[in-house]
Amino acid sequence: xxxxxxxxxxxxxxxxxxxxxxxxxxxxxxxxxxxxxxxxxxxxxxxxxxxxxxxxxxxxxxxxxxxxxxxxxxxxxxxxxxxxxxxxxxxxxxxxxxxxxxxxxxxxxxxxxxxxxxxxxxxxxxxxxxxxxxxxxxxxxxxxxxxxxxxxxxxxxxxxxxxxxxxxxxxxxxxxxxxxxxxxxxxxxxxxxxxxxxxxxxxxxxxxxxxxxxxxxxxxxxxxxxxxxxxxxxxxxxxxxxxxxxxxxxxxxxxxxxxxxxxxxxxxxxxxxxxxxxxxxxxxxxxxxxxxxxxxxxxxxxxxxxxxxxxxxxxxxxxxxxxxxxxxxxxxxxxxxxxxxxxxxxxxxxxxxxxxxxxxxxxxxxxxxxxxxxxxxxxxxxxxxxxxxxxxxxxxxxxxxxxxxxxxxxxxxxxxxxxxxxxxxxxxxxxxxx
Amino acid sequence: xxxxxxxxxxxxxxxxxxxxxxxxxxxxxxxxxxxxxxxxxxxxxxxxxxxxxxxxxxxxxxxxxxxxxxxxxxxxxxxxxxxxxxxxxxxxxxxxxxxxxxxxxxxxxxxxxxxxxxxxxxxxxxxxxxxxxxxxxxxxxxxxxxxxxxxxxxxxxxxxxxxxxxxxxxxxxxxxxxxxxxxxxxxxxxxxxxxxxxxxxxxxxxxxxxxxxxxxxxxxxxxxxxxxxxxxxxxxxxxxxxxxxxxxxxxxxxxxxxxxxxxxxxxxxxxxxxxxxxxxxxxxxxxxxxxxxxxxxxxxxxxxxxxxxxxxxxxxxxxxxxxxxxxxxxxxxxxxxxxxxxxxxxxxxxxxxxxxxxxxxxxxxxxxxxxxxxxxxxxxxxxxxxxxxxxxxxxxxxxxxxxxxxxxxxxxxxxxxxxxx
Numbered sequence: 025x026x027x028x029x030x031x032x033x034x035x036x037x038x039x040x041x042x043x044x045x046x047x048x049x050x051x052x053x054x055x056x057x058x059x060x061x062x063x064x065x066x067x068x069x070x071x072x073x074x075x076x077x078x079x080x081x082x083x084x085x086x087x088x089x090x091x092x093x094x095x096x097x098x099x100x101x102x103x104x105x106x107x108x109x110x111x112x113x114x115x116x117x118x119x120x121x122x123x124x125x126x127x128x129x130x131x132x133x134x135x136x137x138x139x140x141x142x143x144x145x146x147x148x149x150x151x152x153x154x155x156x157x158x159x160x161x162x163x164x165x166x167x168x169x170x171x172x173x174x175x176x177x178x179x180x181x182x183x184x185x186x187x188x189x190x191x192x193x194x195x196x197x198x199x200x201x202x203x204x205x206x207x208x209x210x211x212x213x214x215x216x217x218x219x220x221x222x223x224x225x226x227x228x229x230x231x232x233x234x235x236x237x238x239x240x241x242x243x244x245x246x247x248x249x250x251x252x253x254x255x256x257x258x259x260x261x262x263x264x265x266x267x268x269x270x271x272x273x274x275x276x277x278x279x280x281x282x283x284x285x286x287x288x289x290x291x292x293x294x295x296x297x298x299x300x301x302x303x304x305x306x307x308x309x310x311x312x313x314x315x316x317x318x319x320x321x322x323x324x325x326x327x328x329x330x331x332x333x334x335x336x337x338x339x340x341x342x343x344x345x346x347x348x349x350x351x352x353x354x355x356x357x358x359x360x361x362x363x364x365x366x367x368x369x370x371x372x373x374x375x376x377x378x379x380x381x382x383x384x385x386x387x388x389x390x391x392x393x394x395x396x397x398x399x400x401x402x403x404x405x406x407x408x409x410x411x412x413x414x415x416x417x418x419x420x421x422x423x424x425x426x427x428x429x430x431x432x433x434x435x436x437x438x439x440x441x442x443x444x445x446x447x448x449x450x451x452x453x454x455x456x457x458x
Numbered sequence: 459x460x461x462x463x464x465x466x467x468x469x470x471x472x473x474x475x476x477x478x479x480x481x482x483x484x485x486x487x488x489x490x491x492x493x494x495x496x497x498x499x500x501x502x503x504x505x506x507x508x509x510x511x512x513x514x515x516x517x518x519x520x521x522x523x524x525x526x527x528x529x530x531x532x533x534x535x536x537x538x539x540x541x542x543x544x545x546x547x548x549x550x551x552x553x554x555x556x557x558x559x560x561x562x563x564x565x566x567x568x569x570x571x572x573x574x575x576x577x578x579x580x581x582x583x584x585x586x587x588x589x590x591x592x593x594x595x596x597x598x599x600x601x602x603x604x605x606x607x608x609x610x611x612x613x614x615x616x617x618x619x620x621x622x623x624x625x626x627x628x629x630x631x632x633x634x635x636x637x638x639x640x641x642x643x644x645x646x647x648x649x650x651x652x653x654x655x656x657x658x659x660x661x662x663x664x665x666x667x668x669x670x671x672x673x674x675x676x677x678x679x680x681x682x683x684x685x686x687x688x689x690x691x692x693x694x695x696x697x698x699x700x701x702x703x704x705x706x707x708x709x710x711x712x713x714x715x716x717x718x719x720x721x722x723x724x725x726x727x728x729x730x731x732x733x734x735x736x737x738x739x740x741x742x743x744x745x746x747x748x749x750x751x752x753x754x755x756x757x758x759x760x761x762x763x764x765x766x767x768x769x770x771x772x773x774x775x776x777x778x779x780x781x782x783x784x785x786x787x788x789x790x791x792x793x794x795x796x797x798x799x800x801x802x803x804x805x806x807x808x809x810x811x812x813x814x815x816x817x818x819x820x821x822x823x824x825x826x827x828x829x830x831x832x833x834x835x836x837x838x839x840x841x842x843x844x845x846x847x848x849x850x851x852x853x854x855x856x857x858x859x860x861x862x863x864x865x866x867x868x869x870x871x872x873x874x875x876x877x878x879x
Contacts, residue, residue: 349811350801350811352799352811353810353811353813353814356811356813356814357811357813360813375773376773377772377773380525380526380772380773381525382521382522382524382525382820382821383521383813384518384521384522384525384773385522385525385772385773387518388518388772388773388774389773392773392774392775
């Protein structure tokens with residue numbers, strides 16, 4: 025059982041793995057990740073069909089964010105290699121896949137060969153011990169679609185696409201017989217995907233964006249409608265990485281210089297309160313967010329079985345997120361959704377302008393805390409969080425239709441009338457229509 | 459030509475059409491925005507050497523200035539005195555007086571009032587449009603009557619016909635005078651005083667009438683029918699009433715014209731708005747209006763004064779010192795075009811994050827009347843957009859005209875009946 029994830033009511037599990045790099049191998053690790061980013065689309069990860077997001081990055085200990093003159097520099101003799109992901113299913117199965125599938129095993133071997141203490145994927149027991157030991161517990165994990173697995177999402181997107189194509193024909197343009205022929209074709213096409221349905225939602229997620237509508241339709245200058253999947257291009261900095269139109273970020277903010285621990289405890293309890301609360305988390309108010317996690321890092325572990333050569337002089341708050349569009353838009357939305365949360369978490373960190381409140385300070389602070397992401401992986405590039413949630417809703421509506429309305433003894437005209445009567449409900453992807 | 463003092467105040471007469479007006483319009487609509495955007499790229503916090511002026515054009519810097527209202531105070535005291543307008547919330551610092559006045563206005567304005575204002579705006583706009591066949595002066599024939607209907611029917615301020623123009627113009631000129639900059643010329647002082655002379659008597663007469671015969675459906679009537687309140691004196695009511703009307707009339711009139719200007723000049727914007735109206739999505743209509751206002755904002759600068767020696771750029775590695783007493787010219791329209799924060803700023807994109815639209819200000823001095831302005835704008839535009847507005851075909855005889863910063867005549871050609879887009 026992976027430690028520290030059981031408390032999240034989600035079918036997705038996060039892993040945050042931070043291992044020390046081998047002496048002299050840090051830049052090789054960086055180079056390898058950068059080359060891989062250029063030459064590979066990480067098809068092997070996509071082929072596994074259980075990884076939503078993943079990012080690999082080299083963390084330079086000398087370049088850890090120092091945002092206050094009071095904060096001492098860290099004195100590690102090596103850097104760290106950070107791997108963060110979220111996946112469906114059981115932790116053991118997940119790690120087993122790394123070791124047992126030949127091409128994945130080769131990939132894992134290459135990715136971790138620059139890390140100290142990496143025993144190789146085989147023998148499996150040592151490999152699991154390596155992963156387990158260097159994995160850090162999340163204080164908070166949020167997913168925009170906690171009940172859905174990767175396969176559920178792929179199926180839902182496919183069903184939605186088929187349904188939209190099918191319903192593009194206007195009523196009155198075809199006879200009932202022609203309609204039924206097309207209908208049966210559509211049902212046959214989506215049937216394999218209908219079986220892949222999410223489990224019961226662990227909790228309700230709000231979709232509204234404070235202060236505005238989550239409009240995803242934009243208009244070009246010549247007046248043609250176009251579907252807008254993301255609010256903007258990827259941030260053009262090395263500090264973030266992205267695949268498709270999503271942006272993956274990792275920000276490490278210094279909390280306080282050790283041995284002081286009071287502020288760290290306060291932040292931890294603030295995060296825990298959000299985790300335990302039955303009301304929607306502030307992250308749930310940000311429609312552009314796919315997933316987010318917060319970790320409090322009070323030390324970085326050395327190679328398994330060895331004594332630490334150094335320890336962190338400062339406690340850090342690690343924030344990892346996958347968002348659509350611009351980081352600034354997300355931070356503004358988060359701040360608007362719950363200013364107290366933003367102030368109570370990042371506002372207490374070292375270097376945050378004292379006594380200042382406003383989204384501008386959060387944006388500036390996170391921008392200074394960003395760690396470069398060298399290799400990002402996105403399970404559904406080009407699909408926004410809202411799109412995915414709508415597709416899951418349409419998938420569920422279609423299941424209801426098949427179970428409650430559709431009958432084989434319906435005449436062509438009855439079927440057509442029933443379909444047209446239910447079409448608006450079927451294609452309603454807004455959670456408000458539940 | 460200097461108007462005779464006996465004549466009622468008229469903004470249009472003081473700003474006659476001609477070369478001077480055209481040059482002024484060109485300078486404010488074209489040259490100044492271009493210069494400010496260039497400055498935003500080069501130096502978002504720019505201290506002008508040899509002057510007391512710091513020009514703020516960056517999005518982040520603007521938000522920083524607004525969020526630090528104690529360090530950067532509002533410098534409108536002298537102008538408020540000239541207008542005899544004590545207790546104007548936007549001109550008050552973060553003092554007990556400010557919070558007292560804010561609470562008073564909040565007491566006068568009740569949540570259910572939005573529905574009432576919405577009804578008045580809709581009824582008035584629809585009546586006007588039902589009587590209009592082909593062409594309409596959007597500002598004078600629709601915006602002005604709708605705004606004045608709310609002043610009369612909701613606030614309870616009846617404006618006699620002969621005082622209507624001086625009252626409306628006086629509000630616009632008073633607002634223009636208030637926000638026009640840190641330095642006051644003699645002519646500005648005279649204009650401000652003359653403008654406000656057309657406003658206060660109307661408000662005083664309305665208060666006297668409401669006191670004698672309070673109508674509980676109006677704001678004034680509500681105050682007087684509640685009996686005397688020592689914590690909320692008549693003097694405070696006078697100031698609060700002026701704040702509500704003087705804050706709402708000019709900004710809504712200005713905003714309406716600018717929004718329509720954007721819709722007429724951008725096909726995509728007009729299409730979005732018409733589809734939103736057709737789909738009866740008021741939220742989308744409002745988003746479109748706010749986006750149009752971001753594209754064409756109502757005022758070139760808002761002003762602040764450094765209350766102490768400080769710096770801008772908190773939370774960054776680049777700090778810009780600002781000495782005590784420096785005047786900060788905050789260019790909100792330029793900030794909302796800052797490419798560092800806003801992607802494709804010239805594009806009309808209602809899907810962009812609402813956080814980039816600071817049309818009602820930001821944080822402490824965020825507009826107190828935002829909800830009424832939103833309601834009125836949505837109702838007016840919903841009504842007019844059902845009639846497929848387009849630039850007037852008879853425009854050679856009916857020229858669009860701007861008076862100072864205000865759109866004054868904006869002729870529209872309308873379809874004969876409401877139709878789906």
